[in-house]
Amino acid sequence: MNGRIAVVTGGTGTIGTEICKHLAASGCRVVALCLPGMPDCRLDDWEAARKSEGYTMHALGCNVADFDDTEKTFKKIENEIGPVSVLVNAAGITRDAALRKMSFEQWRAVLSANLDSVFNTTRCVIEGMMDRGFGRIVNISSVNGQKGQFGQANYAASKAGMHGFTMSVAREGARKGVTCNTVSPGYIESPMIMAVPEEHRAKIVAEIPVGRFGKPAEIARLVAFLAAEESAFITGADVSINGGQHMG
Ligand code: CAA
Ligand code: NAP
Numbered sequence: 001m002n003g004r005i006a007v008v009t010g011g012t013g014t015i016g017t018e019i020c021k022h023l024a025a026s027g028c029r030v031v032a033l034c035l036p037g038m039p040d041c042r043l044d045d046w047e048a049a050r051k052s053e054g055y056t057m058h059a060l061g062c063n064v065a066d067f068d069d070t071e072k073t074f075k076k077i078e079n080e081i082g083p084v085s086v087l088v089n090a091a092g093i094t095r096d097a098a099l100r101k102m103s104f105e106q107w108r109a110v111l112s113a114n115l116d117s118v119f120n121t122t123r124c125v126i127e128g129m130m131d132r133g134f135g136r137i138v139n140i141s142s143v144n145g146q147k148g149q150f151g152q153a154n155y156a157a158s159k160a161g162m163h164g165f166t167m168s169v170a171r172e173g174a175r176k177g178v179t180c181n182t183v184s185p186g187y188i189e190s191p192m193i194m195a196v197p198e199e200h201r202a203k204i205v206a207e208i209p210v211g212r213f214g215k216p217a218e219i220a221r222l223v224a225f226l227a228a229e230e231s232a233f234i235t236g237a238d239v240s241i242n243g244g245q246h247m248g
Contacts, residue, residue, distance in 0.1 A: 001023070001026050001027035001028045001085075001086070001227070001228070001229065002027055003027065003028070003029055004027070004028050004029070004085035004086060004134075005028065005029050005030075005031065005077070005081055005082050005083060005084050005085055005086070006020075006023045006028035006029070006030050006031070006084075006085065006086035006087075006088065006227065007030075007031045007032075007033065007074075007077060007084050007086070007087050007088070007121070007125075008020050008023070008030065008031070008032050008033065008088040008090055009033045009062075009064045009087075009088070009089050009090055009091035009117060009121055010033070010034065010089075010090035010091035010092060010140075011030070011031070011032025011033055011034060011059065011088075011090065012032050012034040012040045012041060012046045012059055013034070013040060013090065013091075014188070014189075014190040014191060014192070014216050015090055015140065015185070015188060015190065015216045015219050015220070016032065016034075016088075016090040016091075017032070017046075017050075017216070018216040018217045018219065018220035019088055019090060019219070019220045019223045019224070020032050020050070020055075020057055021050070021053070021055060021220065022217070022220040022221060022223065022224035023086065023088070023223070023224055023227060024050075024055045024056075024057060025224070026224050026227070026228065028085075028086060028227070029058075029081065029082075030055075030057045030058070031057070031058045031059070031060060031077055031081060032046065032057060032058070032059045032060070033059075033060055033061070033062045033064060033073065033091070034046075034059060034060075034061060034062075035061070035062075035063055035064075035091070036061030036062070036063065037061075041059075041061055043059040043060070043061065046059045047059050058081065060073060060076070060077070064089075064091050064113075064117035064120055064121055065112040065113045065116055065117050065120070066120070067116075067120045067123075070117070070120040070121055070124060071120075071124055074121070074124035074125065075124075078128070083128055083132060084125045084128065084129070085129070085132075085134055085135060085136065086135075086136045086137075086138075086227045087121055087122065087125050087135070087136070087137045087138070088137075088138045088139075088140070088223055088227070089117065089118045089121055089122070089137075089138070089139045089140060089162075090140040091113060091114075091117050092113060092114045092140065092142075092158075093109065093110060093113045093114065094110065094152070094155050094192060094195070095109055095110050095154060095155075096151040096152055096155070096196075097151055098150070098151055099153045102153060102154060106154060107153075107154045109154075110154035110155050110158050111154065111157070111158050111161075114155065114158035114159065114162070115158040115161050115162060115165075118139055118162055118165055119165070122137060122165075122169060122180075125137075126169070126172075126173070126178070129173070129176070129177075129178045130172075130173060130176040130177075130178055132177075133176060133177040134177045134178070134229075135173060135176075135177065135178035135179070136178075136179055136226065136227040136228075136231070137166075137169060137173075137178065137179065137180040137181070138180075138181055138182075138183055138223050138226050138227060139162050139163070139165070139166050139180070139181070139182045139183070140182075140183055140185065140219070140223075141159040141160075141162045141163055141182045141183065141184045141185075141238070142155070142156075142159040142184055142185060143184055143185065143186040143187070143240065143242045143245055143246050144156045144159060145158070145159025145160040145161075145162065145163065145184060146159075146160070146184055146238070146240070146246055147246045159184075162182060163182045163184075163238050166180050166181060166182040166236065166238070167180075167236045170235040170236030171236065173235070174235060177232070179226070179231065179232060179234060179235035180235060180236065181226050181234060181235060181236070181237045181238075181239065182237070182238040182239065183219065183222055183223060183226070183238075183239050183241060184238055184239065184240050184241065184242070185214060185219050185241050185242065186208065186213075186214055186240075186241065186242025186243055186245045186246070187204055187205070187208070187213045187214065187242075187245070188213055188214040188215065188216055188218075188219060189213045189214070189215055189216065190216065193213060207245055208242070208243040208244065208245045209243060209244035209245070210243030210244055211243075212243065213243075214241065214242070214243060218241065219241060222239060222241055226239070
């Protein structure tokens, strides 16, 4: 990717970190964004850990649910590092509850972090990508946005909404060298699924034909493939990567 700049939201998270490493291995200069004040947003520690693995990457704090903070951060990246060619939207949260128990705060928190964020970041990069004639946008959705999930009306709505956004941006960018795709992972080894009560997790793994949860690196490999220059003809797609849990 010849030094192209890639920004990964949720880039210091479990899947995000693997995505950063795969993009760096493909030749991108990588900037990871994380939510200031959270445990995995210790910028120096994260950068040092990547350095010890042989990668040089930047990490910046940015609340991507907040448009002003996002705009300020992307201006800083453009001014201090350079124009963004690849955007991966991997920031996301869950606030699971059956709908009859779900509060408006749980609904709003998930829609803001998972879906408003995708508008905020993409709005900041789309014009530059179209003007320069090259862009790759990859939005990390979920199998639960495709099929629904008990206790996730908020999360499933945010992730399904993400793909409507993807298809529209794909149409807008198609003649300008900008692709936009969705990646829909199934259940991946991560703290996010460890937060699901053991009895539910056991039922979920039993539904996965491959017989195990996925690995963050398996998602990252697909994201790097979609971000490659050679993937110019793939746009508006929703690529499932779920061990066969949901097909069709
Ligand atoms: N399907 C159908 N019914 C279910 C159910 C399910 N999956 N889960 C629970 N129920 C039923 C229960 O049997 C129970 O029925 P009765 O009232 O008739 O006894 C009722 O719903 C209440 O069940 P709970 O006591 O479990 O409800 P709760 O309010 O304590 O918990 C919950 C609800 C927090 C949503 C819990 O069900 C849960 O954690 N489910 C798993 C949610 C999940 O898979 N989240 C994925 C997180 S990982 C992720 O999101 C990453 C990704 O993208 C894949
Ligand atoms: P994770 O480790 O919790 O990573 C999520 C990242 O998003 C964290 O780094 C978090 O930052 C960041 N984030 C959340 N809200 C933010 C905000 N407002 N501003 C900036 N950053 C924010 O979770 P993960 O398992 O790697 O998940 C990554 C993505 O994959 C999510 O979009 C998730 O929905 C999706 N996904 C996960 C699975 C799975 O099984 N794990 C399956 C399908 C899809 P802080 O930690 O600093 O708050």
